[in-house]
Amino acid sequence: MRAYHWMVLVLMLCFGVPLQAAEDPQSGPIMVPNPAADLWRAVRQRGDQPVPARSQVQGLDSSELINVNGQRFREYRRERFIRIAGYTLAGTFLLILLFHAIHGGLDHERTGRRIPRFELPDRVAHWLLASIFLFLALTGLTLLFGRFVLIPWLGAEAFSPIASASKEGHNLFGPLFIVALGWVFLRFVSRNLPSRGDLVWLLRGGGLLGNSHPPAGFFNAGEKIWFWLLILGGLALILSGLLLDFPFLAPSRDGEILALVVHGLAAILLIAFMFGHVYVGTIGVKGSLDSMTEGHVDEGWARSHHSLWYEEVKGLAEPEADREDEQLKTGLAEEAK
Numbered sequence: 001m002r003a004y005h006w007m008v009l010v011l012m013l014c015f016g017v018p019l020q021a022a023e024d025p026q027s028g029p030i031m032v033p034n035p036a037a038d039l040w041r042a043v044r045q046r047g048d049q050p051v052p053a054r055s056q057v058q059g060l061d062s063s064e065l066i067n068v069n070g071q072r073f074r075e076y077r078r079e080r081f082i083r084i085a086g087y088t089l090a091g092t093f094l095l096i097l098l099f100h101a102i103h104g105g106l107d108h109e110r111t112g113r114r115i116p117r118f119e120l121p122d123r124v125a126h127w128l129l130a131s132i133f134l135f136l137a138l139t140g141l142t143l144l145f146g147r148f149v150l151i152p153w154l155g156a157e158a159f160s161p162i163a164s165a166s167k168e169g170h171n172l173f174g175p176l177f178i179v180a181l182g183w184v185f186l187r188f189v190s191r192n193l194p195s196r197g198d199l200v201w202l203l204r205g206g207g208l209l210g211n212s213h214p215p216a217g218f219f220n221a222g223e224k225i226w227f228w229l230l231i232l233g234g235l236a237l238i239l240s241g242l243l244l245d246f247p248f249l250a251p252s253r254d255g256e257i258l259a260l261v262v263h264g265l266a267a268i269l270l271i272a273f274m275f276g277h278v279y280v281g282t283i284g285v286k287g288s289l290d291s292m293t294e295g296h297v298d299e300g301w302a303r304s305h306h307s308l309w310y311e312e313v314k315g316l317a318e319p320e321a322d323r324e325d326e327q328l329k330t331g332l333a334e335e336a337k
C-alpha cells in the first residue's frame with residue numbers, strides 16, 4: 001500500500017464512515033449518504049477549527065489541499081455569471097433593435113462636399129483593435145457559453161476541436177490586444193479629454209431629448225465615454241488576462257479566481273457597449289462609417305453631429321467631384337511619367 005492509501009484509510013477510520021443507508025419514509029427513495037463525505041470535509045480543512053496541513057512541496061498555497069473558493073467560483077460561474085452574461089448581451093441587443101424600430105437612425109442633410117476626419121494611421125489602429133477585440137469576444141464567448149449552447153446543438157465531439165481552437169486562439173491573440181489598445185490610446189487620447197460642452201451634450205441625451213442636436217467638438221461626450229470605458233475596461237482585461245496566461249504571476253490561487261471574475265465582468269460590459277458602438281457607427285448615425293472607411297465625412301454630417309469641430313474645419317470642405325477629378329488628374333499625370 002502506498003502512503004496515500006494509508007492516509008485515506010487512517011482518515012476514514014478517524015472520521016468514521018456512516019455506511020448504513022438512511023431511509024426517508026416521507027419521500028420514498030432511499031437516501032444513501034456519501035460514505036466519503038466526512039473524509040473530504042476533513043481534506044478540505046473546513047469547519048470551526050480548520051485542520052492545518054503540511055506539505056513537502058514548497059509552492060503557492062501548497063499546504064491548502066482543496067481551495068473552497070475554487071468550488072464557490074465554479075458555482076457562481078455556472079449558476080449566476082453565465083445567466084447574467086446571457087441576459088446582458090441578449091438584452092442589450094434587443095434594446096438596440098427596439099430603439100431602432102421606434103426611433104430609426106439619425107440622418108443629416110447631404111451637401112456633396114466632404115471634410116477629412118481620420119488619417120490612415122487612425123483608421124488602421126481602429127480596425128486592428130476592432131478585429132482583435134471581435135476575435136477575442138467570439139472565442140471568449142464560445143468558451144463561456146459553449147457547454148450550454150453549442151454542445152446541445154453540435155454535440156460534444158464537434159464542440160471539442162472548436163473549444164480547443166478557441167482557447168489556444170484566445171490565449172495567443174490576447175497579448176496583441178495590448179499593442180492595439182495602446183496604439184488607439186495614443187492616437188485618440190488628446191481628442192477625448194473632457195470639455196465644457198460635454199455636460200450639456202449628456203443632459204440633452206445627445207440630441208434624443210428635444211428637437212435639435214447639442215453642439216459637440218471632434219468627439220461628443222458619448223464617444224468619450226466609450227473611449228474611456230474601453231481604455232479602463234481594456235486595462236482590467238489585460239491585467240487579469242496576463243494573470244490567467246501566466247499563473248505564476250498571481251499572488252495566490254484566490255488571486256487567480258479574482259482575475260477570472262474581473263476578466264469575465266469586464267469582457268461582458270465591453271462587449272455590450274461594443275454592440276451600441278457598432279450600432280451608432282453604422283445604421284444608428286448614417287454617414288458615420290465613411291469616416292473610418294474612407295477617412296472623410298460629408299459636410300452635412302459634420303455640421304449636424306459635431307458643430308463645434310465643423311466651425312474649426314469648414315474651410316477644408318471640398319466638393320466630392322473636385323476631389324475625384326484631382327485624383328484622376330494626379331493618376332493620369334503619374335501614368336504619363
Ligand code: HEM
Binds near residue numbers: 129223277
Ligand atoms: C466592427 C464594427 C465597428 C464599426 C462599424 C465601428 C465604427 C466606428 C466609427 C464609424 C467610428 C468613428 C466615429 C466618428 O467619426 O466620430 C469609430 C470610432 C471608434 N471606434 Fe469603432 N467600430 C467598430 C468596432 C470597434 C471596436 C470593436 C472597438 C474597440 C473595442 C472600437 C473602438 C473605437 C474607438 C476607440 C473609436 C474612437 C472613438 C473615441 O475615441 O471616442 N470600434 N468606430
